[in-house]
Amino acid sequence: xxxxxxxxxxxxxxxxxxxxxxxxxxxxxxxxxxxxxxxxxxxxxxxxxxxxxxxxxxxxxxxxxxxxxxxxxxxxxxxxxxxxxxxxxxxxxxxxxxxxxxxxxxxxxxxxxxxxxxxxxxxxxxxxxxxxxxxxxxxxxxxxxxxxxxxxxxxxxxxxxxxxxxxxxxxxxxxxxxxxxxxxxxxxxxxxxxxxxxxxxxxxxxxxxxxxxxxxxxxxxxxxxxxxxxxxxxxxxxxxxxxxxxxxxxxxxxxxxxxxxxxxxxxxxxxxxxxxxxxxxxxxxxxxxxxxxxxxx
Amino acid sequence: xxxxxxxxxxxxxxxxxxxxxxxxxxxxxxxxxxxxxxxxxxxxxxxxxxxxxxxxxxxxxxxxxxxxxxxxxxxxxxxxxxxxxxxxxxxxxxxxxxxxxxxxxxxxxxxxxxxxxxxxxxxxxxxxxxxxxxxxxxxxxxxxxxxxxxxxxxxxxxxxxxxxxxxxxxxxxxxxxxxxxxxxxxxxxxxxxxxxxxxxxxxxxxxxxxxxxxxxxxxxxxxxxxxxxxxxxxxxxxxxxxxxxxxxxxxxxxxxxxxxxxxxxxxxxxxxxxxxxxxxxxxxxxxxxxxxxxxxx
Numbered sequence: 026x027x028x029x030x031x032x033x034x035x036x037x038x039x040x041x042x043x044x045x046x047x048x049x050x051x052x053x054x055x056x057x058x059x060x061x062x063x064x065x066x067x068x069x070x071x072x073x074x075x076x077x078x079x080x081x082x083x084x085x086x087x088x089x090x091x092x093x094x095x096x097x098x099x100x101x102x103x104x105x106x107x108x109x110x111x112x113x114x115x116x117x118x119x120x121x122x123x124x125x126x127x128x129x130x131x132x133x134x135x136x137x138x139x140x141x142x143x144x145x146x147x148x149x150x151x152x153x154x155x156x157x158x159x160x161x162x163x164x165x166x167x168x169x170x171x172x173x174x175x176x177x178x179x180x181x182x183x184x185x186x187x188x189x190x191x192x193x194x195x196x197x198x199x200x201x202x203x204x205x206x207x208x209x210x211x212x213x214x215x216x217x218x219x220x221x222x223x224x225x226x227x228x229x230x231x232x233x234x235x236x237x238x239x240x241x242x243x244x245x246x247x248x249x250x251x252x253x254x255x256x257x258x259x260x261x262x263x264x265x266x267x268x269x270x271x272x273x274x275x276x277x278x279x280x281x282x283x284x285x286x287x288x289x290x291x292x293x294x295x296x297x298x299x300x301x302x303x304x305x306x307x308x309x310x311x312x313x314x315x316x317x318x319x320x321x322x
Numbered sequence: 323x324x325x326x327x328x329x330x331x332x333x334x335x336x337x338x339x340x341x342x343x344x345x346x347x348x349x350x351x352x353x354x355x356x357x358x359x360x361x362x363x364x365x366x367x368x369x370x371x372x373x374x375x376x377x378x379x380x381x382x383x384x385x386x387x388x389x390x391x392x393x394x395x396x397x398x399x400x401x402x403x404x405x406x407x408x409x410x411x412x413x414x415x416x417x418x419x420x421x422x423x424x425x426x427x428x429x430x431x432x433x434x435x436x437x438x439x440x441x442x443x444x445x446x447x448x449x450x451x452x453x454x455x456x457x458x459x460x461x462x463x464x465x466x467x468x469x470x471x472x473x474x475x476x477x478x479x480x481x482x483x484x485x486x487x488x489x490x491x492x493x494x495x496x497x498x499x500x501x502x503x504x505x506x507x508x509x510x511x512x513x514x515x516x517x518x519x520x521x522x523x524x525x526x527x528x529x530x531x532x533x534x535x536x537x538x539x540x541x542x543x544x545x546x547x548x549x550x551x552x553x554x555x556x557x558x559x560x561x562x563x564x565x566x567x568x569x570x571x572x573x574x575x576x577x578x579x580x581x582x583x584x585x586x587x588x589x590x591x592x593x594x595x596x597x598x599x600x601x602x603x604x605x606x607x608x609x610x611x612x613x614x615x616x617x618x619x
Contacts, residue, residue: 164539168574201498202553204573242461246578254577256499276501277465277574280551281543 031299037218043241044218050187059145073213073271081262092129107311122311124156143291154292166278175270182313188296189269196285204278211252212272217244328596334515340538341515347484356442370510370568378559389426404608419608421453440588451589463575472567479610485593486566493582501575508549509569514541
C-alpha cells in the first residue's frame, strides 16, 4: 500500500446521507504475549474497551495530580493553541500534546503497563498519536457529544485503518453522576459515516463543541438499541483502554466533583498517517503527530 | 400569623454573601395514618426524599405517556407562557400548569396514592401549588443546575414555610446516564441563602437557565462533602416524593433515551402564599397558584 494513494475504506462526510459500515479491521491484532490475559483480550475484542482498575497506585495518582496541577496553572489565560477552553467560557477544558510539552507526562506516556498493553493489542510497535488532559471541572464541565475518535482521525488527520488504542487514566473517582465516560459496547465494530463536509480549520471550533463528524441520531439509536450504554465506574488510578472507533461521549458535570483524566493515544507504526481523506490540509502537530521521527517509544 | 406581615424566616438574595441556615420546620408534620409506612416516613425525614418503585402500573404509564404526547403535540411552536423551551433552542423543555389545562393531568394530580401520601407527610389538606411536565428529550436535554425549589418559591412566590412536597412521576426508565435526577440527601435540613437580587420578570429566563437563586459553590461543596450525592434509579412507573427544600439537579442527556416526567407540587393549606419575600410582584398563575379557590382536592 502506498501511503500517498491509500484507499479510503471508511468514507465519511462525503454527502448528505449517513451510513453504517461494517468494520474492516480486527480489534485485536495477533495473539501476542503481554500484560493482558485472554479474558481481557476477549472482553476488549467483543466490547471495544477494557477497564483496568487500580492500575496506578495511590502514590502515582498523587504524583500525576501534581503534574496535572502544574499544567493547569500554566494554562490559565494561555493563548497557546494546545489549550482549549469550555464552550462559551474561559475555563480550561483540555490541554493537548502534554507528552511533548511536559517531561513528567512524557514519562507517563512511556509507562510499560500502558505501552505493553497497546503493543499486545495492536501487534506492533506503537507511537503516541495524540495526548491530552481533560479537566472536566466540577460545576461547569460541559458534555462531550457522541463520537468515534477514528472518524475524525481518519477524515481530518489521514489515519488509514483502525489500528489505534486510547488509554484514559483516571485521576478522580468516576461516579455515575460526575459526567463519566459513556460507551456503546460493541459499537467499535461499525463505522458510522457522517453527513456534511469539513470546514477549513474545523478543529478550532470542534475541540470545544463538535459540529461536523457528528453521528446522526438514527445511527446512535440503532447502536444503543442493539447494545445499550455502559458507564464504567472505578476509583482514581484506573485506566480505561478503548478502541479508536468505539462510540463514546459524556454528559455535563454540575457536581462539585471534578473528573480529571489523562489521555494517551497509541497508534501502530504500521498505521502511520497519510494525507487527510477530506482532501484538506492536515490538522496541526499537537492534535496528530505526523513525523515518524516522533516514534520514540 | 398574619399572612400579609409574615416574618421572613428564610431570607435569601439579600446581599453579596451566601449563608447556610438550619431548617426551622419539620420535614414530617405529625404522625398520621396513610399509605406510607414508618420506615418510609423515617427515610423521607432523614434523607428528604422517598422513591416509590412501581407505584403506577404499566397500563397507567402507557396512558400517561399518551396524555403527555398530546401535550407535546399541542406545545410545538406554542407562544403560551406555560411552554418553556431548552436554552438556545426551540425544543420544548417543560410545560407548566398541566393539571389546569388538561383534564387527564387534572385527574392524575388527584390520584389518591399521591394525594394521601402528601396529606400524610404534611398533616393537612393540600392543594397543587405547581404542576409541570419535563420532557428531558434524548440527545439535546440540557442540565438543571442545583437548586432548592423552596428558595425560589419563598423569594419569588411568597411560600412562607417548608411545608410542601414534590412528586415526580417517571414515564421512562431512569438510568445513571440519561440525565437522571441527583439529590443531596439530608440537604433539606439546611437552607442555602443565595447571593444577589432578583431581577424583574426573572422567571422568563430562569425557567430555561437559572442565574439568580443559584446556590454558591462553597455551600454545595459543604453539602456534598457531608452527605454525598444520590441518583435514584428505577423503572418507568416509579414516583419520587421529595421535600420542597432538598438540593437537587440533573446533568445533560446526550443519550437517545428521553427522561420524561410529570411533576406535581402539593402545598399544605396551612402554608398558603403571601406576597413574595423579594418585595417584587408575584410570578404568574401557571408557576404558583395564589387563589384559595383552587384548593380543590
